[in-house]
Amino acid sequence: MSRILVVDDEEVVRELTVEILKRSGYEPHGVPSAKDALELLDEEPFDLVVSDVVMPEMTGVEFLYELRRRRLELPVVLMTGGSKEPERTTRAVELGACSLIYKPFTNTELTAAVSAALES
């Protein structure tokens, strides 16, 4: 069973994402910030990260680059409403550093993005 780390400061989205992934047979774990995610990744292995882009302190794109700086090569799916850091987010996708899902997404779109990222 794939372990997925869900990072979103918005509680509603985080809890729903965890619930949807749980129902789809994954083992998700939700945290409210990139800092919490990095701490958890130091302690536990995960197969995939699903992260929001717009978060206080550290954005999803900064978090992604920090993961790569630490040589953590697990796949990353960024969730974005598209209003902040569009150029850096698009650039990260173009470089193959992550895949992207636009909010508002449906449950099916979320599980499809996760499944594709895990297969890649």
Added chain:
Amino acid sequence: MSYDDRETRSLRTLGLLLRGALHEVSNPLVGLMGTAELALDQAEPGTKLHDRIGLIHRTSTEIAGIVRALQAFTRLQDEPPGAFSLGEAAAEAVALVDLVLPTHNVTLTVTGDATVVGTPGDVRCSLVELLADALEPSDSRGEIALTIRSEGTDAVVTATGGGELRLPAAEVVA
């Protein structure tokens, strides 16, 4: 400050507010749509509860469609100039106008295509403006067509009612 400068600044402010609002709306919409979908699975089909959750799901999905279309439109404003299909741009403009402007009595269509050179976001804005002008008469009904044709080295889009947009064509497709 000149009138044009003020207008440009006002439009930039409106754009910023629109982007911010779309972002802020997208999070609650994920919650609403996703929770409704999960609840729909749990409610017994044929019950009032199932119907009511179904209504919430359909309505939130409809709102999400509008938000996505506007997000896609605003994302295009960041794209650099280049060559692209005018037919596709017109079809996207038609889809957006169909979603967000009152077009109940009107069918919007696109015919023809050409590859043009320009800034994708600016061209989409002009196409939406063309459609909005054609829709302006309050009694507008029937069909509003965007017709694309080549004219010399240009591609020209004409709208029912007389509006026109002229762009340098990279290559006329049809």
